Amino acid sequence: MLVIKDGQVYDPINGINGETKDIWIEGGKIVESLDHIPQGATVIDALGMIVMPGGIDIHAHIAGSKVNTGRKLCPEDHYEHFRMAKGDLRSGVGFTVPTTFMTGYKYAEMGYTTVVEAASAPIVTRHTYEELDDMPILDKAILVTLGNNELLMDRIAMGQMDEARDLVAWMLKSVGGYGVKVVNPGGVENWKWGGNVASWDDEVKYFNLSPRKIIKALIKIADELGLPHPVHLHGINLGLPGSDITTAEIIKDACGRLHLCHLQFLSYGKDKKGRMCSGGSYIANLINEHPNVTLDVGQIVFGNATTMTSDGPLEYRIQKMTGHKWCNEDVECETGGGIVPLKYKITSLSSAIQWITGMELFLLVKDPWSIALTTDHPNAGPFFCYPQIIRLLMDRDYRNYFISLLPPRAFRGSVLKDLGREYSLYEIAIITRAAQAKILGLTNKGHLGIGADADVSVYAPENFGKRQCICRFKHCRRALDFPSWVIKGGEVVVKDGVVLNEAPGIVFRVAPSHGESIRDKIREEFEKYYTISFDNYPVQEDYLKNTKEVICG
Amino acid sequence: MLTKAKDVVCTFCGCLCDDIILTLDENRIVKVERACANGMGLFKNYNPDLLSPKIRGKGASWEKAIKEASEILSSAKYPLIYGLSSTSSEAQRVSVKLAEALGASIDSTSSVCHGPTGLAMQFVGEPTCTLGEIKNRADLLIFWGCNPIVSHSRHFARYSVMPSGRFVQDGRESRKVVVVDVRLTQTARVADVFLQVKPGSDFELLVALKALVKGKSLDAVEVGGISIKVLEELVSDMKSCRYGVIFFGMGLTMTKGRDLNVRELFSLVKELNDHTKFSALPMRGHGNVTGADQVMSWLCGYPFAVNFSRGYPRYGPGEFSAVDLLCNKEIDALFVLASDPVAHFPSKAVDHIMEIPTIVIDPAESLSAKKATVYFPTAMYGVDCEGTAYRMDGVPLRLKAPVKGNRPSDEEVLEAIFEGVRRC
Numbered sequence A: 001m002l003v004i005k006d007g008q009v010y011d012p013i014n015g016i017n018g019e020t021k022d023i024w025i026e027g028g029k030i031v032e033s034l035d036h037i038p039q040g041a042t043v044i045d046a047l048g049m050i051v052m053p054g055g056i057d058i059h060a061h062i063a064g065s066k067v068n069t070g071r072k073l074c075p076e077d078h079y080e081h082f083r084m085a086k087g088d089l090r091s092g093v094g095f096t097v098p099t100t101f102m103t104g105y106k107y108a109e110m111g112y113t114t115v116v117e118a119a120s121a122p123i124v125t126r127h128t129y130e131e132l133d134d135m136p137i138l139d140k141a142i143l144v145t146l147g148n149n150e151l152l153m154d155r156i157a158m159g160q161m162d163e164a165r166d167l168v169a170w171m172l173k174s175v176g177g178y179g180v181k182v183v184n185p186g187g188v189e190n191w192k193w194g195g196n197v198a199s200w201d202d203e204v205k206y207f208n209l210s211p212r213k214i215i216k217a218l219i220k221i222a223d224e225l226g227l228p229h230p231v232h233l234h235g236i237n238l239g240l241p242g243s244d245i246t247t248a249e250i251i252k253d254a255c256g257r258l259h260l261c262h263l264q265f266l267s268y269g270k271d272k273k274g275r276m277c278s279g280g281s282y283i284a285n286l287i288n289e290h291p292n293v294t295l296d297v298g299q300i301v302f303g304n305a306t307t308m309t310s311d312g313p314l315e316y317r318i319q320k321m322t323g324h325k326w327c328n329e330d331v332e333c334e335t336g337g338g339i340v341p342l343k344y345k346i347t348s349l350s351s352a353i354q355w356i357t358g359m360e361l362f363l364l365v366k367d368p369w370s371i372a373l374t375t376d377h378p379n380a381g382p383f384f385c386y387p388q389i390i391r392l393l394m395d396r397d398y399r400n401y402f403i404s405l406l407p408p409r410a411f412r413g414s415v416l417k418d419l420g421r422e423y424s425l426y427e428i429a430i431i432t433r434a435a436q437a438k439i440l441g442l443t444n445k446g447h448l449g450i451g452a453d454a455d456v457s458v459y460a461p462e463n464f465g466k467r468q469c470i471c472r473f474k475h476c477r478r479a480l481d482f483p484s485w486v487i488k489g490g491e492v493v494v495k496d497g498v499v500l501n502e503a504p505g506i507v508f509r510v511a512p513s514h515g516e517s518i519r520d521k522i523r524e525e526f527e528k529y530y531t532i533s534f535d536n537y538p539v540q541e542d543y544l545k546n547t548k549e550v551i552c553g
Numbered sequence B: 001m002l003t004k005a006k007d008v009v010c011t012f013c014g015c016l017c018d019d020i021i022l023t024l025d026e027n028r029i030v031k032v033e034r035a036c037a038n039g040m041g042l043f044k045n046y047n048p049d050l051l052s053p054k055i056r057g058k059g060a061s062w063e064k065a066i067k068e069a070s071e072i073l074s075s076a077k078y079p080l081i082y083g084l085s086s087t088s089s090e091a092q093r094v095s096v097k098l099a100e101a102l103g104a105s106i107d108s109t110s111s112v113c114h115g116p117t118g119l120a121m122q123f124v125g126e127p128t129c130t131l132g133e134i135k136n137r138a139d140l141l142i143f144w145g146c147n148p149i150v151s152h153s154r155h156f157a158r159y160s161v162m163p164s165g166r167f168v169q170d171g172r173e174s175r176k177v178v179v180v181d182v183r184l185t186q187t188a189r190v191a192d193v194f195l196q197v198k199p200g201s202d203f204e205l206l207v208a209l210k211a212l213v214k215g216k217s218l219d220a221v222e223v224g225g226i227s228i229k230v231l232e233e234l235v236s237d238m239k240s241c242r243y244g245v246i247f248f249g250m251g252l253t254m255t256k257g258r259d260l261n262v263r264e265l266f267s268l269v270k271e272l273n274d275h276t277k278f279s280a281l282p283m284r285g286h287g288n289v290t291g292a293d294q295v296m297s298w299l300c301g302y303p304f305a306v307n308f309s310r311g312y313p314r315y316g317p318g319e320f321s322a323v324d325l326l327c328n329k330e331i332d333a334l335f336v337l338a339s340d341p342v343a344h345f346p347s348k349a350v351d352h353i354m355e356i357p358t359i360v361i362d363p364a365e366s367l368s369a370k371k372a373t374v375y376f377p378t379a380m381y382g383v384d385c386e387g388t389a390y391r392m393d394g395v396p397l398r399l400k401a402p403v404k405g406n407r408p409s410d411e412e413v414l415e416a417i418f419e420g421v422r423r424c
Helices: A065-073 A100-108 A122-133 A150-157 A161-175 A187-191 A211-225 A243-253 A280-289 A312-322 A349-364 A383-394 A396-405 A425-440 A518-529 B037-043 B062-075 B089-102 B115-124 B131-137 B202-213 B228-240 B259-272 B289-300 B322-327 B347-355 B367-371 B410-423
Strands: A002-011 A016-026 A029-031 A042-045 A050-053 A055-060 A112-120 A139-145 A179-183 A231-234 A258-260 A268-270 A276-278 A293-296 A303-309 A327-330 A338-344 A456-459 A483-488 A491-495 A507-510 A547-550 B002-008 B020-025 B028-033 B079-083 B105-108 B127-129 B140-144 B176-181 B193-196 B243-248 B277-282 B333-337 B358-362 B374-377 B387-390 B396-399
Touching (some): A002 A456, A055 A425, A065 A303, A100 A383, A112 A122, A122 B396, A150 A211, A338 A349, A349 A383, B062 B358, B062 B374, B079 B322, B105 B289, B131 B277, B347 B367, B358 B367, B358 B410
Parallel strands (some): A139 A179, A507 A547, B079 B105, B079 B333, B140 B243, B243 B277, B333 B358
Antiparallel strands (some): A002 A016
C-alpha cells in the first residue's frame, strides 16, 4: 500500500480542484482510504505539493517504421544528447527522436505515463509493437492509418458500407490498433503518382472518390463500431495558408465525433495579399460551436524538430522549401510517409505565425475538455518541451515577454496580444490529463477516483524550472517539469525528477466485432495487391502479450 | 506421417518470401515448394538435432560453454559483437543489451554491405517505398550494380519485373527494365536495356544523369563508357515514366566511391521526383540485415558501428566498424552472432581474429565457428525457432518454426551469456 499524503489534488474528472486530500494506492489502483495507515505502507509526504493523474499524450510519434527512419536519418540529433546506462536502466541517445528506452524515461521524468503513437501503417504495426516493447514505464496505444487504404477506398467508392465497416474492424483487430488515424485522405494516394488534393471534393485518382467521402465514411464507421476514440484526423492542406478554410469546412461538415490532431498546422489564414496569417481565432470560434469536435494543438516550440508524417506530399513540399534531407516512404496499399528535419526560428516570420496560431487555439477555445496539449512530437517540437508551453499558458507576463521577442509583422490579423487568459492548474490538469483520457475513451486513466489506474505525478512548485532544459532556448521557462514523485501502476518510478526503476507498460487495443465473411471477401484482392501472404498479415499473439483490450460500444 | 506447413517465411535473403510450402516427415523437411534454389538449400534436409557446444574444438556442456563465453567477454578490455544479420530481431535486441553491459562495440554485416547506403541516407535522405508499390505501380525498373537473378532469385517474380499489380495490369509487358553493371550479368541478359559502365565510373555516370535530368547539356561524348545519346534516352524514360525505381546493390556500395555513389543516386532520385514519382531501394542481402539496422536504430540511435565504452551509444563508421577494429588490432575478444567473418573479411582482419578469443553462435559450423574458442550450435531462425525479421523494404514478418526445435535459439544463448556476464 502507498499513500500520498496531504497533497493539493487536481483531479478534474472528479471535480477536485486543489483540495488537500490523501491518495491511497494498492494493487496498481486507486483505492478507498482507510481509517489509519497500516504498518508497512509507503507514505509520500506531499504537503505543499501538486498531485495530478499521470500525464497523457494523445498524439506523438514515438515508435515504429517512420520514427525509426527519423532516428537513423539524424545522427546529428543524437551526438550531444545521451543518457548512460545505470543499474537496470538502459542507455540511449536523441533529442527530437530519442531511442525507445530514453523516450520512456524522459516522458516519466516529466510526469507523463500514457502516450499514444499517432500513426502506424497497419502492415508495419508489428514493428511498432516491437519498439513499444522496448519502451518501459509508459502505457501506450497505436492509431493505425486507414485514410488512404486502397481496399477500404474500393469499398467506400462502391458504396459497400457494411463491408467497409467490417474491414475497418478487421484491420484494427488484426494489427492490434486502438483507433482510426486519417492523414490527408486521398492526398497521400494521389502522392503515389506525385500529386495531392487541395479541396475536400478533389478526385482521388483512379478511385472515383473524394477526400470528403472517405472522411465521412470513416466517421460513420467509427461511430457504428463504437470505438472508444473517434476518427483522428490530420486533414488536407496542412501547413498551407488557407488551410483554415478547408479545416472549417470539415468541422462544419462532420456529423459524428471527430478529433482533429495538431490543428495549429491546419489553421493558417491567407490575407488579401495572399500572405500567411494566423487563423487561430477563426478556427477556435468554430470549435466552440461544435461540441462533437475535439482537437490537440501541435504547438510550435522554437528550436530543432524533425517533421515526420504519413502525409508524403507535405514532406516533399517541406524538402523543396528547405532543401534539407528528405525521406519518402510509400507503403503498399495503405499509406505514405516522409521525414525532413527542420528548425523553428524565433526570428522567422512563418515560425512565429505558427506559434501564434497555436497559442490562439489554446486561449480562445473555451471548453478545456475539447482541447489537448501536444507538440505533435517531434513535428512541432520535442515532447519534453511541454512544460514550456504550460508556463506560457499559465503565466501572462512570460507570454507577453515571449510575444515581444517575435517579429511584429507576425501579428498581422492576430488577436493574441489582447488575450489575457491564464490557465489555472485545474485547467492544465484537464488539457494534459483529463480531457486527453476522455477523448481517448480510456476510463481508468486521467483521474484519481476509486478504481482508476494508479498513475500519479507529484510536483513541488518550488522545483519548477529547477532542471536545466536541454533545449538551449535561452528564453525557456517551465512549469510542471520536475516531478518529485511519479507513480506508475502503483509503483514509484521517479523520485526527485529522475527515473529510479522501470515499471511495465501495456498497450491498449480494440477488437471490434465484424462479420466473419470479411476475411474471405478480401483474401483474393489482398494477395493480388499486397506482397505478403494474407495469413501472415495480422500481428501475432506473440506481440500482444502486454496488451489490454478496451471494449467497444 | 507427412504434414504441411504453409506461408512459411524464407530467411535466405532480404526478399523474405513468405509463401513457402514445406512438407515434413517426422520433423524433417522432405519437400520444399515455391522456394528458389537458395531457399531450397536453407530448408531441405535441415537437421534440427541437438548438438553440443564446443570449447576449443572439443565438445562441452551448455553450462560450461556459457560460463567460458561469459568469462572471455567480461575479462576482455575491448570486446566486439559482430554479425546480427542472420538472426531474429529478438536476438538482435539482446545482443545490443549485451554490448551495453560489456561496454563493447557492436556492428552488423551492414558495415560490409549497405553501410554506405546508411551514410548516404544520413546526408541526403532516401526516397523509397515498400515492394508492393513497385508491384502495383512501377513501369520503369533500373537495377544498378546488383544481380537479383542470382542473389535474390524470386525478386523479379514476386516484387518487381513480372507481377501484375493494381495499376500495372500486364506484368512484364507493362514494365521497362534497365540494368547498369560492369559486366553482362544474368540479370542484364533479361533487361530491355543494358548499360555497361566502366568499373569505378558509377559516380560520374550518376552525376551526368542528374545533370541531364536538370536540363543541363554535357560537354562530353561519353561518360563511364556510355554515350551521351544513350544517357539522354534513359533520362527521357526516367522523366516520362509513371513510377520509376532504382534497385541498387553492392556494385555501388562496395566499389570506388561507396557512400558517395549512393548519395549521388539518392540525389538523382530526389531530383526525379520533381518530374514524376521515383523511388530507390537497396537490395539488402541477408534475411534480417534490415532488422539489424532497425533494432540498432531504435536502441542505439544509429544503424551500425556503435560503441558503448562510455556507457551510452556512440557512432563511428570507420572507427567502430568491425573490419577497422580488427585491422587496427584494437579489440581483444570477438563475439560473432550469425555471420562468418573468417570466411568473408580481408585477410588482415582475419589474422587478428586468429589471435584473440572468439565466441560464435551459429546454426552451422562455419569457418568462424571452427576457429572459435567457444562455439554454440543454435536453432535456425525461421526453421526451428520463431522470431521477427524485416524485409529489405522494412516490412516486418513473423517467422514460424515449422520444424520442432531441439536446440536453443540465439536469443536464449545470448540471454544466458548476458546473465553469465552479470555474475562475473
